[in-house]
Structure formats: C-alpha cells, structure tokens
Amino acid sequence: MSKIKYIYNTETCKYEPVKVTPKKFLVNFFGFLLAASIMASGLIYVFHTNFTPLREIELSENNEVLKNQWDILNEHLTIADHKINQLQVRDDSIYRTILDILPLSPTTRNASIGGAERFSNLLSENLIAEDLIVSTYERVEKLRRKSYIQTLSYDDITKIEAEKEQMWAAQPAIQPIHNKELTRLHTTYGPRFHPILNIWRPHKGLDFTSPKGTPVYATGDAIVQRANYSKSYGFVVYLDHGYDYKTRYAHLFKFNVKKGQQVKRGDIIGYVGNTGVTEAPHLHYEILYKNNQINPIDFFHRDLSVEEYEKLINLTNDDAPALDAH
Ligand SMILES: [Zn+2]
Incomplete structure (x- = not known):
C-alpha cells in the first residue's frame, strides 16, 4: 500500500493529499533513471581505473610468456642461420677446394624466396604483431632455402668425390716394383x-x-x-x-x-x-x-x-x- 503524502494549504488552513499527475510521475521516474545511470557510470569508471579484471591479468601474463617464447624462437633461428653459414663456408673453402671444384655462386646460394607480401597473405586476420610474424616467416623460409641448397651441394660433392676417387685409384701413383731401399x-x-x-x-x-x-x-x-x-x-x-x-x-x-x-x-x-x-x-x-x-x-x-x-x-x-x- 503506497503512502499518501500531504501538503499544508494556507488558504484552507488544512492538510490536503498531494495529487501526483501522470506527467509529474514520468518526470520523477526518468529523473531517477538518469541519476542512477550517472552513478553507475561513475562506479564503473572508478572500478576500471583502479582495478584490473582477472581475465585481463591472465591475458597479460600469457602475453609475457608468448613474448619470451618468441624471443627464444628467434634466438634459435639466429643460431640455425649461423650454423648453416658455417656449413656453407666449409663447403666452399674446404670440400670444394680439395676436390678442385668451384664454390657455389652467391646467386645460387641466395636465390630469391619471394617478398614479404607472400607471407602477409597467409595471415587471415589483421594481427597486432603482423610485421613480427611476417619477418619470422621470412627467416624460416630463408633457412629452409639455404638448407635445401646446401643439401644439393653435398649431393654434388658426394657424386664428384666418388668420381675423383675412381680417377685417383686409376692414375699411376706407385713404383712398379718393390723399391723401398730406393736403389733400383x-x-x-x-x-x-x-x-x-x-x-x-x-x-x-x-x-x-x-x-x-x-x-x-x-x-x-x-x-x-x-x-x-x-x-x-x-x-x-x-x-x-x-x-x-x-x-x-x-x-x-x-x-x-x-x-x-x-x-x-x-x-x-x-x-x-x-x-x-x-x-x-x-x-x-x-x-x-x-x-x-x-x-x-x-x-x-x-x-x-x-x-x-x-x-x-x-x-x-x-x-x-x-x-x-x-
Ligand atoms: Zn728403358
């Protein structure tokens, strides 16, 4: 049961019930809603300004882990690239020199692997770290290409070495009689x-x-x-x-x-x-x-x-x- 409000009428010198018109009711109702909304917004702002949601904390921690893993991955790529470069140097300056064959040309060694856009197309979403991802794709692809070229080079060397061994075995290379005393x-x-x-x-x-x-x-x-x-x-x-x-x-x-x-x-x-x-x-x-x-x-x-x-x-x-x- 709603309470009845009274107001003192100075003309009649009596307390009379306050009559609430529909208009006044609506004004009061929306005024209340507005005040409540302002108060709620203020509370939400204060909350977001001073407190970090648990989900956001979790995502932030995961992000740190991913960054560390990404750095480790790139360090591994750097080490792998260094190793392949060492293999290339050894291939050109030792194996090919011993077998008397020319080193592979830089053009062959550094054959094009395509532009960055090739990898951008692989990404289905507009990711925040797109440049980072694309550059890593390129590094991996370059390593794959260098490894492939090096494998082909080793195949060549193995084949040429077998031919050379056959040739070295065939060439006259010893004295035709026993002459260890060198007097014959x-x-x-x-x-x-x-x-x-x-x-x-x-x-x-x-x-x-x-x-x-x-x-x-x-x-x-x-x-x-x-x-x-x-x-x-x-x-x-x-x-x-x-x-x-x-x-x-x-x-x-x-x-x-x-x-x-x-x-x-x-x-x-x-x-x-x-x-x-x-x-x-x-x-x-x-x-x-x-x-x-x-x-x-x-x-x-x-x-x-x-x-x-x-x-x-x-x-x-x-x-x-x-x-x-x-
Ligand atoms: Zn003779």
Missing part, C-alpha cells in the same frame, strides 16, 4: 747414348734393375690393353687406366694377365726379366698421357714421401746409360 732406379727419363745402337736417342721411361723373377705391380687400377711378346719390348704388358693414362711394363720374364682383364693398383701383373732388346734383367716402365710418354718420376706420390722422393732423385745417376732401346 737405374736409368731416368731423357736422352741417352744407346750402348747397343751407338746413337743418342730419347729414353722414354724409367729402368728399374732387379733380379729376374721380381714381381711387377700395376701402378693404378686399369684394364689390360695388351699382354704379348714384342721383338724390342720382349714380354710386355700395356695397361689402360682411363682418364688418358696408360702404362707399359717391358722386358718381363713372364706376365700373368690377359687382354681385357681388370687389375687393381698393386696387383702383380708379371715378373722382371731380360726379354727383348736389353743389356741386363730390368723393368722398363713407361707412362703415357694422351698417348705420349711422360716422365714417370712424378707419379710415385702414393708410394713415396717427399723426403723419399728427394732421396730417390739424389741416388739416381742421370748419366747412367739405358739398358734397352726405348
């Missing part, structure tokens, strides 16, 4: 006065003196091109090493290979003898490069150290006569 080399490469023919003529190989029956070795991996008897060479073996290299082993007592046979460096292919035009039992050894004889003295690097090579040169008499007619 009798006649060197160059012009000699021939004791049988009484004329000066080039000696196109090396003569190693050794007792009859001393084993003769293939000086590199090869295929037997010929193994036969020749009037001047006697029993002789021709080896084809590929890569434009061939070797000849003449005046053998006998050989134990046949045409077409594959031999490895160090395999016994025959034995020292005195067959053909010779003065004494010895091995006449030739190396041919592109079908021309060259000096074999420079092809003992798998057999002799630098010191042994120098000792061999010093122990050899360059004026010693040839023991044959080659």
Whole structure:
C-alpha cells in the first residue's frame, strides 16, 4: 500500500493529499533513471581505473610468456642461420677446394624466396604483431632455402668425390716394383747414348734393375690393353687406366694377365726379366698421357714421401746409360 503524502494549504488552513499527475510521475521516474545511470557510470569508471579484471591479468601474463617464447624462437633461428653459414663456408673453402671444384655462386646460394607480401597473405586476420610474424616467416623460409641448397651441394660433392676417387685409384701413383731401399732406379727419363745402337736417342721411361723373377705391380687400377711378346719390348704388358693414362711394363720374364682383364693398383701383373732388346734383367716402365710418354718420376706420390722422393732423385745417376732401346 503506497503512502499518501500531504501538503499544508494556507488558504484552507488544512492538510490536503498531494495529487501526483501522470506527467509529474514520468518526470520523477526518468529523473531517477538518469541519476542512477550517472552513478553507475561513475562506479564503473572508478572500478576500471583502479582495478584490473582477472581475465585481463591472465591475458597479460600469457602475453609475457608468448613474448619470451618468441624471443627464444628467434634466438634459435639466429643460431640455425649461423650454423648453416658455417656449413656453407666449409663447403666452399674446404670440400670444394680439395676436390678442385668451384664454390657455389652467391646467386645460387641466395636465390630469391619471394617478398614479404607472400607471407602477409597467409595471415587471415589483421594481427597486432603482423610485421613480427611476417619477418619470422621470412627467416624460416630463408633457412629452409639455404638448407635445401646446401643439401644439393653435398649431393654434388658426394657424386664428384666418388668420381675423383675412381680417377685417383686409376692414375699411376706407385713404383712398379718393390723399391723401398730406393736403389733400383737405374736409368731416368731423357736422352741417352744407346750402348747397343751407338746413337743418342730419347729414353722414354724409367729402368728399374732387379733380379729376374721380381714381381711387377700395376701402378693404378686399369684394364689390360695388351699382354704379348714384342721383338724390342720382349714380354710386355700395356695397361689402360682411363682418364688418358696408360702404362707399359717391358722386358718381363713372364706376365700373368690377359687382354681385357681388370687389375687393381698393386696387383702383380708379371715378373722382371731380360726379354727383348736389353743389356741386363730390368723393368722398363713407361707412362703415357694422351698417348705420349711422360716422365714417370712424378707419379710415385702414393708410394713415396717427399723426403723419399728427394732421396730417390739424389741416388739416381742421370748419366747412367739405358739398358734397352726405348
Ligand atoms: Zn728403358
């Protein structure tokens, strides 16, 4: 039951009930609403100014964690980039140098990976840290590209190394007889006065003196091109090493290979003898490069150290006569 308000009427000298018109009621009602709204707004403002909502606190803490994780991620990317750069340097300046191949060009190494807009398109929303995200996308993509190029380079190196190993195994690189004491080399490469023919003529190989029956070795991996008897060479073996290299082993007592046979460096292919035009039992050894004889003295690097090579040169008499007619 609503209370009835009274007002004193000075004309009638009586208390009379206050009559509330609809207009006055509405004015009072909306006035109350306005005051209440102002008060509520003030309270909300004071609350937001002085207190942080729990949800906002939680989001802020998560944001800090994400920032730390982001920094750690970028540090890892920096370390990974540094490692890949080290691999590139090692690739170019060590592996490729050893194998005698050119380093990869900067153009190949730094092939374009596309612009930043490529990654902006990946973002479906207009994120606050868009630049940061795009730059990280770019860093990751550059790393992926560098890793891919490096992998291709290693594939190349592996393939070339296998080819080089095959070539190095094929090239003549040891002495054709056992000569650890370095005293077997009798006649060197160059012009000699021939004791049988009484004329000066080039000696196109090396003569190693050794007792009859001393084993003769293939000086590199090869295929037997010929193994036969020749009037001047006697029993002789021709080896084809590929890569434009061939070797000849003449005046053998006998050989134990046949045409077409594959031999490895160090395999016994025959034995020292005195067959053909010779003065004494010895091995006449030739190396041919592109079908021309060259000096074999420079092809003992798998057999002799630098010191042994120098000792061999010093122990050899360059004026010693040839023991044959080659
Ligand atoms: Zn000779």
